[in-house]
Amino acid sequence: MAKQAHDTVLEPGPFVTTAGLLALTLLLPGEAWANQPPRPEVSLGEVAILPLMMLFTMLGGGYAVMRALNQLQGRIKWILAAILAILFSFTQEGLAGLLTWVFVGIAIWRGIRMIVWGVGATKPPEQRAAHLAQAVPWRLIPAGTLICVMAVLIAGLPVAFVGYWPLSNFVEKDLKSLVAYELVKGKELQDAGGNPRYEDPKRNPPGAGYPRLEFQDFFFHPRSFYDVDLKIGADRRSFEIWAWPKRLPFFPYNYLISEPSFYANDSGQVRMIRVRESGVRCPPDAPVYYRVTPVDLSEMKENLRRRQER
Amino acid sequence: MPLAMMSAGMMPAVRFTRERIEVTVHPETIAVNGLYTYANPWPIPMSQGLSVPFPVDPSHPAPATVTVTEVDPRSGEDTRSIPAYWVGVEPYFSIRIPARGTMYVRVRYTQWTTAESATYILTTTRPWGKPLEQGEYLLQPRGVDITRSNYPLTGADRLSFVREQFMPDQDWRFTWRSRHTTPS
Numbered sequence: 119m120a121k122q123a124h125d126t127v128l129e130p131g132p133f134v135t136t137a138g139l140l141a142l143t144l145l146l147p148g149e150a151w152a153n154q155p156p157r158p159e160v161s162l163g164e165v166a167i168l169p170l171m172m173l174f175t176m177l178g179g180g181y182a183v184m185r186a187l188n189q190l191q192g193r194i195k196w197i198l199a200a201i202l203a204i205l206f207s208f209t210q211e212g213l214a215g216l217l218t219w220v221f222v223g224i225a226i227w228r229g230i231r232m233i234v235w236g237v238g239a240t241k242p243p244e245q246r247a248a249h250l251a252q253a254v255p256w257r258l259i260p261a262g263t264l265i266c267v268m269a270v271l272i273a274g275l276p277v278a279f280v281g282y283w284p285l286s287n288f289v290e291k292d293l294k295s296l297v298a299y300e301l302v303k304g305k306e307l308q309d310a311g312g313n314p315r316y317e318d319p320k321r322n323p324p325g326a327g328y329p330r331l332e333f334q335d336f337f338f339h340p341r342s343f344y345d346v347d348l349k350i351g352a353d354r355r356s357f358e359i360w361a362w363p364k365r366l367p368f369f370p371y372n373y374l375i376s377e378p379s380f381y382a383n384d385s386g387q388v389r390m391i392r393v394r395e396s397g398v399r400c401p402p403d404a405p406v407y408y409r410v411t412p413v414d415l416s417e418m419k420e421n422l423r424r425r426q427e428r
Numbered sequence: 429m430p431l432a433m434m435s436a437g438m439m440p441a442v443r444f445t446r447e448r449i450e451v452t453v454h455p456e457t458i459a460v461n462g463l464y465t466y467a468n469p470w471p472i473p474m475s476q477g478l479s480v481p482f483p484v485d486p487s488h489p490a491p492a493t494v495t496v497t498e499v500d501p502r503s504g505e506d507t508r509s510i511p512a513y514w515v516g517v518e519p520y521f522s523i524r525i526p527a528r529g530t531m532y533v534r535v536r537y538t539q540w541t542t543a544e545s546a547t548y549i550l551t552t553t554r555p556w557g558k559p560l561e562q563g564e565y566l567l568q569p570r571g572v573d574i575t576r577s578n579y580p581l582t583g584a585d586r587l588s589f590v591r592e593q594f595m596p597d598q599d600w601r602f603t604w605r606s607r608h609t610t611p612s
Binding site for chain 2: 159161208209283286287289290291374375376377378380390392405406407408409411412413
């Protein structure tokens with residue numbers, strides 16, 4: 119039995135097919151004309167699932183059973199079709215997601231069949247079906263189970279990531295602008311003692327010669343993936359701003375990526391931590407990664423001046 | 429050259445031909461604006477995954493975000509935002525290049541530093557297998573004086589250098605001295 123298993127693992131047909139599919143899909147990731155190719159997690163799952171299924175089929179001895187059932191004929195045309203479908207799906211992430219689910223269905227069907235074959239192979243040799251004469255249950259059942267688990271995990275990738283674009287770079291830019299705005303306005307509105315008086319754009323108080331800038335001018339169109347909180351001190355001599363992701367991919371896919379969560383205050387420093395869960399605010403003692411520069415302040419003054427002229 | 433191939437290929441599917449790197453140096457921050465040119469030599473459209481590695485240590489924390497855009501080569505204007513996703517410690521994104529076509533990509537980020545020094549990674553050109561046809565590298569000091577660069581700054585302004593058929597064997601390191609340290 120061990121010799122048979124060894125031969126099955128090294129069987130050139132599936133091995134060459136697996137290597138060929140891997141090479142072709144990984145070396146020729148083509149696409150064409152649509153607006154947005156699939157993001158890395160989705161395309162990786164899509165490209166990897168069939169080669170992984172074939173690998174586990176090989177390791178589980180599934181190809182020996184398929185050969186006994188005469189099910190290895192004409193596979194090359196299906197492999198070519200899969201490669202073409204992958205290339206075409208790289209035009210658009212929605213297509214890539216749909217194709218991933220098609221491949222997931224194929225993989226789950228393969229996994230279930232291997233489990234069924236494995237269970238069938240637990241019977242005494244004289245009671246087994248002919249195609250299971252050489253089958254090894256302890257290889258077929260775990261390999262089939264692994265294929266199913268892998269497929270279910272990959273099936274969630276499109277759900278979690280298609281359409282996910284948190285725009286954190288825009289949030290970062292707007293956060294820096296908001297800090298610069300507060301510093302500029304605070305200085306403009308300072309009291310007789312030279313203390314800054316920060317203003318809350320959410321309340322939209324009258325400016326001192328400047329046009330009003332509303333909170334929405336900085337942040338957060340309706341589809342935003344971020345929440346923001348601006349707190350002005352009771353004496354208006356301090357402010358704090360938090361901006362944190364409010365909608366990361368669901369578990370466990372949130373652990374594949376991270377997004378920045380920000381904190382800033384009237385020191386002009388911006389602090390940041392990377393988070394993998396929604397709703398996590400950056401603590402005020404997080405590492406500083408930016409301080410608003412004189413250039414930022416000059417640009418904000420210029421921006422406000424231009425708005426005034428309009 | 430901060431862009432390296434990613435999961436979409438075991439080797440780059442396209443060619444990385446040119447880059448123009450402009451680094452604005454503030455006392456505590458560098459703002460990198462990189463324009464990268466990719467060419468597709470194949471007769472079919474290609475997709476290429478790319479990552480943006482950063483030199484990170486305690487005094488040079490990683491940027492919070494990167495902004496990636498497609499650029500119109502005639503106007504130099506950004507034409508489209510490209511989403512970048514932070515997987516592990518680096519952001520990743522994908523680009524598409526038409527058959528036998530060229531694509532221009534701009535990557536912007538800011539990196540904080542308390543050490544009055546910075547590094548721009550150039551040695552990741554090597555995985556592409558071919559030297560850059562041209563690389564242009566510029567420093568824009570803002571409130572600082574540039575004090576050292578391991579690549580000689582040979583431009584007329586003594587703040588830039590250009591290399592052709594460039595296969596870097598070391599990253600670009602430069603230092604500066606601040607004229608003022610806090611915003612006013």
